[in-house]
Amino acid sequence: MRAFDILGDPVRRRILELLATGEHSSGDVVAVVQREFGITQSAVSQQLRILRDAGFASVRADGTRRIYAVEAGRLREVDDWLDRFRALWLPRLDALATEVARGKRKRRHQD
């Protein structure tokens, strides 16, 4: 669950929240984060890189712009990790029902 190491930073989480609403250019992300956290373009760019390297985001070039999008994989890891706790607030649902309900395809350990 290295995924949580990445999510343990408010700037990175905010970036992901933003990307959850759709693709955004680096500039867009910088603008929002800069307004809310008051950090430099450099710092935001570094966080974007971390998200890329960790597989939480992907980039595509559009001229001189970089368009970022969120990637599902690592976030599903987090979702899966939570499974072990869900019995705490879904006590009546059995495991299979929960999986079906959540539309989860049965995945092997780390796919």
Add this chain to the structure above:
Amino acid sequence: MRAFDILGDPVRRRILELLATGEHSSGDVVAVVQREFGITQSAVSQQLRILRDAGFASVRADGTRRIYAVEAGRLREVDDWLDRFRALWLPRLDALATEVARGKRKRRHQD
């Protein structure tokens, strides 16, 4: 989502995984974590305190022992935060269906 700040540490995550399987004494937790991470009793005790203070765990005394249990609330926050991404891997489920399926009672912002 301060919850993620707490989860952004492997020792704390491991402790929660352990507590997910049921109550454990401080000593039990120390034994496991010590074996796996090679840190001192002091360090583990400090992490247990952080989990307590943050509302991820609760304690009850049993003689000289402290029995820890996981608390659902903060973990649900994480689960809720993930909602915005679930469309990425559950594209066909509409919002209501997802909620019903996951058995989630409609909660107000931060209850």
Add this chain to the structure above:
DNA sequence: TACTAATATTAGCTGAAGGTAATATTAATG
């Protein structure tokens, strides 16, 4: 009541995460 067992707390140290400032890179544009 002295001793031990279980756990928590405190003080101090250290590495690494995340920041800034400056600079490099790359593509569009006149």
Add this chain to the structure above:
DNA sequence: CATTAATATTACCTTCAGCTAATATTAGTA
């Protein structure tokens, strides 16, 4: 092709989270 716009990278600095070592606390026990 020189310039500008958008973004990334690098080097360096600083803060603080998490560690250890030592000690305090509290309950059971001989």
